[in-house]
Amino acid sequence: MGSSAHEIQGHLKKYYMVFGALLVLTGVTVAVAEFHVSIGMAIVVALFVASIKGTLVACYFMHLMEEKSMLIWILALCALFFLMLLLVPMFTIGEQDAGLMERMRGLSPN
Template sequence: MAEQVKLPNEGVYAGVEIRGHEVGHIVPVRVLIGVWLALVVLTAVTVSVTWVDLGGALNLWVAMGIATIKATLVLLYFMHLRYDHPVNAIFFIFALFFVALFIGGILTDVQQPQYQSELIRGYAPEMNR
């Protein structure tokens, strides 16, 4: 657990007496606004970068990189992962590892020539009929 935040307003809330042993971390307003601004700017960047041909699959990688940065910001600050007990992050990272395993494993097979139908389609025009 991160450091306890000193509450400015101890007292009775929802019929419950607050005595300064509250749970969880309180994210400052400037962090919330800052993360939101970063998300908006990164969205604008990822839209405008599609107007530029970076060549090959680089456009896809840039778009996925920006999306990953945005998702990380949401996870760390909006979802408190940075302040939480690390076990939450460990669970989530394990899930992401399995996703990478699924997609990576499948793509190594898909990139074998026998599945690239567009390579043979042109030379068998009847397939297009």
């Protein structure tokens, strides 16, 4: 915990560096998008960059690096359930496409 005034003074420089990094990474995202790379590549790059940015915000601005493990465990649990929620509905689509179901065919028989 950066509680004393002196410690916080030391943190200030870090905040400005993170700020700079975030702006640069935003530029990178936009630039990559402008190159019109393939969709798969775009997804990977954009989400990778966004993850880095998110990590920077969480670790430095939200001081997650300095928190005790209990909070980290709670957030990890949260992340796990988040992934379940994201992936399971997608799997149902996957199974449908695997031939068990003719999705989006609606009223059409053939």
